[in-house]
Amino acid sequence: MSRELNNWQELLDSFTETGVRRGKVSRIHQIRNNNAERIKLLLEDEELRVVLLKWMNHQVKRQRSLEAAKCFRETGNRQFSLKDYKASIEMYSQSILSCPVENEVELSLALANRSAALFQLDLFEDCLQDINMALTKNYPSHLMPKILMRKIKSLRKLGLMEDCRTTLQELEAAFMHLQVSEKNKIQSDIKVILMDDQGNEYTQDRDVEFDERIIPFCGENLFFKAASAALDIRHSIEKGRYVMANRDIMAGETLFVEQPNALVVLPDFQTTRCHHCTREKPLKRCPCLSCGQVWFCSNACRQESSCYHTVECGLESVLNSVGIAHLGARIVVSYGLDTVLAFLKDTGNEKKIPGIDNSYDTKSYQVMFHLVSHTERMAPDELYQYALTAAFLTLLLEEHTKFFQLASQEDRYLVGGLILVHICQMVSNAHAITEICALDENSERQERIATAIYPSASLMNHSCDPTVINSFQGNTLIVRAIRDVRKGDEVFNCYGPHYRRMRRTERIEMLESQYSFVCTCEHCRDTNTEDFQDVIYSFACPSCNGSLVNPSGSHPSAQNQMTLCRSCKTQQSYFTQLKADFEAVSLDARGTEAMNQGDIMEAIKLLTKCVQLRKRALFKGHPDLGKSADKLAQCYAFIGKYEECEKMLRISLTAVEQRYGRYSIEMANELQKFTDVLMELASSRNQDLRDELVRHLEEAMFIYRIHYGPWSSSYKELQSKKVHLTSLLMK
Numbered sequence: 001m002s003r004e005l006n007n008w009q010e011l012l013d014s015f016t017e018t019g020v021r022r023g024k025v026s027r028i029h030q031i032r033n034n035n036a037e038r039i040k041l042l043l044e045d046e047e048l049r050v051v052l053l054k055w056m057n058h059q060v061k062r063q064r065s066l067e068a069a070k071c072f073r074e075t076g077n078r079q080f081s082l083k084d085y086k087a088s089i090e091m092y093s094q095s096i097l098s099c100p101v102e103n104e105v106e107l108s109l110a111l112a113n114r115s116a117a118l119f120q121l122d123l124f125e126d127c128l129q130d131i132n133m134a135l136t137k138n139y140p141s142h143l144m145p146k147i148l149m150r151k152i153k154s155l156r157k158l159g160l161m162e163d164c165r166t167t168l169q170e171l172e173a174a175f176m177h178l179q180v181s182e183k184n185k186i187q188s189d190i191k192v193i194l195m196d197d198q199g200n201e202y203t204q205d206r207d208v209e210f211d212e213r214i215i216p217f218c219g220e221n222l223f224f225k226a227a228s229a230a231l232d233i234r235h236s237i238e239k240g241r242y243v244m245a246n247r248d249i250m251a252g253e254t255l256f257v258e259q260p261n262a263l264v265v266l267p268d269f270q271t272t273r274c275h276h277c278t279r280e281k282p283l284k285r286c287p288c289l290s291c292g293q294v295w296f297c298s299n300a301c302r303q304e305s306s307c308y309h310t311v312e313c314g315l316e317s318v319l320n321s322v323g324i325a326h327l328g329a330r331i332v333v334s335y336g337l338d339t340v341l342a343f344l345k346d347t348g349n350e351k352k353i354p355g356i357d358n359s360y361d362t363k364s365y366q367v368m369f370h371l372v373s374h375t376e377r378m379a380p381d382e383l384y385q386y387a388l389t390a391a392f393l394t395l396l397l398e399e400h401t402k403f404f405q406l407a408s409q410e411d412r413y414l415v416g417g418l419i420l421v422h423i424c425q426m427v428s429n430a431h432a433i434t435e436i437c438a439l440d441e442n443s444e445r446q447e448r449i450a451t452a453i454y455p456s457a458s459l460m461n462h463s464c465d466p467t468v469i470n471s472f473q474g475n476t477l478i479v480r481a482i483r484d485v486r487k488g489d490e491v492f493n494c495y496g497p498h499y500r501r502m503r504r505t506e507r508i509e510m511l512e513s514q515y516s517f518v519c520t521c522e523h524c525r526d527t528n529t530e531d532f533q534d535v536i537y538s539f540a541c542p543s544c545n546g547s548l549v550n551p552s553g554s555h556p557s558a559q560n561q562m563t564l565c566r567s568c569k570t571q572q573s574y575f576t577q578l579k580a581d582f583e584a585v586s587l588d589a590r591g592t593e594a595m596n597q598g599d600i601m602e603a604i605k606l607l608t609k610c611v612q613l614r615k616r617a618l619f620k621g622h623p624d625l626g627k628s629a630d631k632l633a634q635c636y637a638f639i640g641k642y643e644e645c646e647k648m649l650r651i652s653l654t655a656v657e658q659r660y661g662r663y664s665i666e667m668a669n670e671l672q673k674f675t676d677v678l679m680e681l682a683s684s685r686n687q688d689l690r691d692e693l694v695r696h697l698e699e700a701m702f703i704y705r706i707h708y709g710p711w712s713s714s715y716k717e718l719q720s721k722k723v724h725l726t727s728l729l730m731k
């Protein structure tokens with residue numbers, strides 16, 4: 001391999017190219033149901049092994065520099081002197097992260113400086129943690145008295161008097177190096193500390209993150225962990241395992257509350273998020289002191305992560321390079337060699353299906369092993385690439401960790417085979433952990449923070465018209481029903497393609513290529529009914545306001561420009577509507593232009609004509625009608641004509657509901673806008689309007705609650721709006 005390959009995917013592609021030519025890709029594919037054999041075949045290829053090792057060693061090399069660490073620390077010092085403690089903590093944290101591990105003195109200086117900033121912010125526990133870490137890292141002895149003084153002050157604040165006395169003794173020992181004047185200064189400082197008796201009152205703030213602990217609607221299911229007692233696991237030959245409602249479920253009910261079995265933070269968030277739990281705690285970043293590549297938000301997370309991080313420590317960049325496959329290796333590593341080998345060697349385990357033959361416990365390795373992987377259904381080159389990645393990770397564990405220390409060569413291949421299974425599972429089972437991030441004061445966006453496995457929620461099959469919606473509270477997945485489900489009905493998730501957002505042909509293609517199945521949901525199966533997208537983008541029927549079938553080549557009526565109404569089944573002129581819409585397009589463009597120029601009166605004139613035309617010509621769910629009405633509403637709001645504004649928003653509200661559905665997030669955003677306008681009118685108009693306002697507020701709150709959770713800013717904003725409204729109406 002002569003040319004320089006920049007990333008793992010390029011390397012895989014180049015391997016696959018040669019692999020196809022030499023028949024290796026098909027050989028790997030033809031080994032049926034024996035993943036260990038696949039790994040063995042790859043790793044016994046000496047030539048391949050050499051290239052993999054070369055790539056690995058290139059990746060493992062650390063990219064840290066003492067200069068960068070110093071530079072960050074000095075910036076931090078400047079901010080500290082300006083009393084911008086939070087900013088200085090950020091810089092000291094960066095310094096710790098970029099410091100070469102062998103450079104202990106520099107590392108200890110950054111830790112000590114950070115402890116000073118934490119002290120200023122009254123974060124005494126974290127301050128102590130940094131001091132103790134600095135003291136294990138060759139902290140310069142001439143600086144010792146200063147840091148020990150800070151330690152004593154923190155211990156006193158926390159009421160840890162016993163530790164305080166021990167540290168005083170250490171401080172006395174550190175005096176040896178000082179000159180007389182300095183000694184005197186410190187001794188008088190100590191007197192002051194000891195006289196200051198306010199120390200014991202301090203209690204460190206505990207993190208209260210969420211005021212509400214969510215539990216499944218009708219209690220937790222003991223047999224099906226993390227699921228509501230309203231759900232059962234069922235099994236059939238064609239479908240495999242699936243989730244069924246064992247009683248009627250109402251929209252909004254919580255169906256799953258699940259902790260991830262394993263998660264990997266995406267590279268973009270690794271410098272700001274806890275490596276173990278994804279929390280963002282800018283002031284509480286404790287690095288792994290062995291590798292300095294990852295952060296933990298607490299000692300609890302550091303301890304919990306030790307089952308995998310002791311193995312992965314120092315390999316973060318090489319593990320990042322294989323993307324989602326990292327999570328596949330993580331599963332094997334966290335359960336440990338003994339557990340996975342014992343599992344494999346007990347032949348009964350492989351045959352028993354969790355959830356059917358025994359209870360479904362999201363923490364058990366058996367459950368992880370049995371997640372759907374479709375390994376044997378994959379295309380040869382796809383399987384080859386996954387197998388190569390698994391072989392690479394096996395080699396990495398062999399070369400750079402003690403994971404395989406006591407394992408035989410055969411056992412290593414067996415474990416490599418398991419890594420392959422878990423990598424293949426990622427395609428169908430990996431879940432993106434998302435968080436709502438504010439874009440600006442009016443809008444929020446979901447951002448992908450990490451990839452995780454939720455074994456219970458994973459049992460739901462896909463439908464393009466799902467029954468549930470997912471949201472996150474930290475890294476806890478919360479699944480709620482988005483519509484009513486009858487007892488005995490299957491509960492469906494949506495893996496991405498939704499019938500309201502994607503055409504049938506695109507959905508079928510995507511699901512087949514990515515998840516290896518043919519979707520049999522109502523919207524995919526029934527090819528006699530039209531695609532939802534076609535119905536939405538229809539012209540209106542002049543007789544009944546229904547929607548007209550879009551004439552296409554297959555419709556004979558297209559020739560005479562007549563077409564069928566879907567509702568009243570009469571023939572209508574397609575051409576008349578086409579002409580009207582054509583005119584409306586130009587009016588909309590001119591109206592928008594006037595709006596942008598600030599000529600609101602002209603914009604109102606043009607857009608009013610446009611909306612009138614579109615109301616006649618377009619189906620009420622047509623996005624163009626909604627958009628024009630929304631623009632006109634903006635113009636009216638601008639000049640304070642709220643009654644006109646309200647009329648226009650009703651049109652766009654209908655369009656949004658038709659297109660995205662009653663419980664969509666788009667609907668909630670539209671309702672929020674609408675309630676703003678109704679608020680303006682509420683004091684001047686009748687009781688009906690006020691009732692409607694309250695109803696819409698509640699609807700929007702309901703949608704935000706099921707999509708984003710009651711802790712989201714959108715939900716809270718509406719909540720306070722409702723409080724404000726109630727007090728207004730009481731007057």
Ligand SMILES: [Zn+2]
Pocket residue numbers: 274275276277278279296297298301
């Ligand atoms: Zn954490």
Ligand SMILES: [Zn+2]
Pocket residue numbers: 288289290291292293294309312313314
């Ligand atoms: Zn580490």
Ligand SMILES: [Zn+2]
Pocket residue numbers: 463464465507519520521522523524525
């Ligand atoms: Zn479908």
Ligand SMILES: [Zn+2]
Pocket residue numbers: 541542543544545546547565566567568569570
């Ligand atoms: Zn009609």
